[in-house]
Each structure stands twice: as structure tokens, then as C-alpha cells.
Amino acid sequence: MKLYGLLVVFLIICVAPKALETSHPKPSCHYPPSQWCRSLEIAIQCKVQKQCMEVSATRPQQAVPPVSVTLYYESLCPACRIFITQQLFPTWTMLQDIMAVTLVPYGNAMEVPTANSPFTCQHGEPECTGNMIEACIIHLTGHSTAFHIIYCMESSSDVLNASKPCLQLYAPSVSWSSVDSCVKGSLGRQLMHANAIMTRALYPAHTHVPWVTFNGEYTDENEDRAMSSLFRLVCELYKGVKPPACTGALVQLDRSFC
Structure with missing residues (x-):
């Protein structure tokens, strides 16, 4: 909900x-x-x-579809971490009734089968592990819950070591063993392959991360605006009745007290 x-x-x-x-x-x-x-x-x-x-x-019940925001990123990319923690998650927290977020952890990785891993990543093997952990968490918990967990991870000083406690905090019914099995098994590789396909299918092709699309489309202007004021951009792109958070309107709450 x-x-x-x-x-x-x-x-x-x-x-x-x-x-x-x-x-x-x-x-x-x-x-x-x-x-x-x-x-x-x-x-x-x-x-x-x-x-x-x-x-x-x-x-308010809206028939207008939410603004679809898709982030193509890497788990250990400093710029991606800043965007997730300072723009994307805070904006989604306030505007999730008019905004749908999809996270695609892969970025500049490449499918190059080796003896140790079927993927190579821009920031080394730890990033490949981080990408796969986050892909497995998204698969096992759903995007809404996963977003809280991934924000928790990306805002920590150690992304990989934060994954287990962040999962336990926001999805206590999901065992860490299920995530670990996904990462080490064929499911994790399948999820990363699917993310690779999504990333390679981008048009125009991505040249950097974070790479952000709105309603399936990318423009330099929208991405530049997203980096500085994603909240304002989402409010402008939404075609329905603007929520109070966008308009600055006062909301009258029940005046009962605790």
C-alpha cells in the first residue's frame, strides 16, 4: 500500500x-x-x-498514472549513492502516491564470463556483489520494500556489510539465507542478466550512471534537473491533481491529541 x-x-x-x-x-x-x-x-x-x-x-483517488522514474545505477558508484540518498529516496518518500520508482542495478557492468564471475564491474568485484545483492533483494521483497533496504545500504559507510542488518530492519520476514542463496546461485545471475538486457536496450544508449528515465524516456534536460531538484520535476511531470506536497497547500488534520 x-x-x-x-x-x-x-x-x-x-x-x-x-x-x-x-x-x-x-x-x-x-x-x-x-x-x-x-x-x-x-x-x-x-x-x-x-x-x-x-x-x-x-x-485522493487518481486515475492519472504516476510518474515512472527508472534509475540505472551501480551499487558502489559515488554519484549514484548521492543521487539515491539525497534526491531519489527523499522525493519518493514525499511523492510516492504520484511516483513509481524502478531500480536497475547494473550500470557500466559487462557480461564477460570468467572463472570467478559472469560479470565485470566498473568498481571491481565488490560492486558486482553489491549489484547482485540489491537485485536479489528487489526480487525477494518487491520494489517498495526493497527501496527502503537499498537506501539503508547506500547511505551507510559500508554498502555490502550493511545489507544484512538493513534487510532485517525493513523486511524481517525475509531471511538473509534466501538472499545469500540468490546471490550465489543461478537466480542471481538470471536477475543480473535481465538487468543487463534492460540497460543495453536503452535508447539513447547510456553513457554514464546514474542514468534516469522518466516515463521510459531520457533527456539531458530532465536528468540535469533531476540531479538538482527531482522533487520539483516529478511534481511538474505529474498530469493529475497535484498533491499538497507539490502545491504547498495546508492539510487540515484531525485535531485530536495524544
Whole structure:
């Protein structure tokens, strides 16, 4: 379930303090606040289904498709990490009701079968491992949850070593062993091959990473704008009724207090 950018703040204000009334948090909920409304099962487990229903009821129903943003990147590319952590993830957090993000970890890698790996990467073998870990996480958790995990990884000082704790934080129901099996087995290679095909199919062909397309199309102008103000660009590209975050309009919330 998609959320407004203010959802986490809303839930923390209205739900978290009640949880603190006891001496320790309820052991039945192992998900962070950003995930509480991702599914009905999680909402029930975390005892916030009423709040999630209220947030969903106030969300405007739009027939206009969201802005599709696809990022072609590499897990250890410094410029990619900056774009993910400073532009893409913060913008998606606020505008995910009008924005769909697809992550394609591959970038400037090449399919060159060797004794050790079927791929070579711009920043060496660790990057190939990082690309495959993130591809497996996307496959096993879905893009919405995976984005939280990948942001967690890319914003850390050590991307690879952060992968396991970030997975446990945002997708506790997914075992690390399943990710490890994917990375070391044929599934990981298949996922990376699929990413290689997607990357090679780009028109115009990519010349660098991060490489960003909007609604399947690339322009230098849009990418330049995305690097400095992705939030404003997504708001402009959306053809439906602009959400309050785009217009700066005030949102009247229920005046009950906790």
C-alpha cells in the first residue's frame, strides 16, 4: 500500500507514544513505522489498522498514472549513492502516491564470463556483489520494500556489510539465507542478466550512471534537473491533481491529541 509522505510522522505522533505507555514495545510487531501500512497483515500485527484505514481514506483517488522514474545505477558508484540518498529516496518518500520508482542495478557492468564471475564491474568485484545483492533483494521483497533496504545500504559507510542488518530492519520476514542463496546461485545471475538486457536496450544508449528515465524516456534536460531538484520535476511531470506536497497547500488534520 502506498503512503503519503507524512504517514510515518502521523503514525509516530499518534501511535508510538501509546506504545511507550508500557515498559517495553509490543513483541508482536517487528516492523519499523514506515512499513506499518504496507499490508493489512502488518497493520494488524502492529495494531495500527485503524490509523492505516484513516490515512487511506483521506488519500485522493487518481486515475492519472504516476510518474515512472527508472534509475540505472551501480551499487558502489559515488554519484549514484548521492543521487539515491539525497534526491531519489527523499522525493519518493514525499511523492510516492504520484511516483513509481524502478531500480536497475547494473550500470557500466559487462557480461564477460570468467572463472570467478559472469560479470565485470566498473568498481571491481565488490560492486558486482553489491549489484547482485540489491537485485536479489528487489526480487525477494518487491520494489517498495526493497527501496527502503537499498537506501539503508547506500547511505551507510559500508554498502555490502550493511545489507544484512538493513534487510532485517525493513523486511524481517525475509531471511538473509534466501538472499545469500540468490546471490550465489543461478537466480542471481538470471536477475543480473535481465538487468543487463534492460540497460543495453536503452535508447539513447547510456553513457554514464546514474542514468534516469522518466516515463521510459531520457533527456539531458530532465536528468540535469533531476540531479538538482527531482522533487520539483516529478511534481511538474505529474498530469493529475497535484498533491499538497507539490502545491504547498495546508492539510487540515484531525485535531485530536495524544
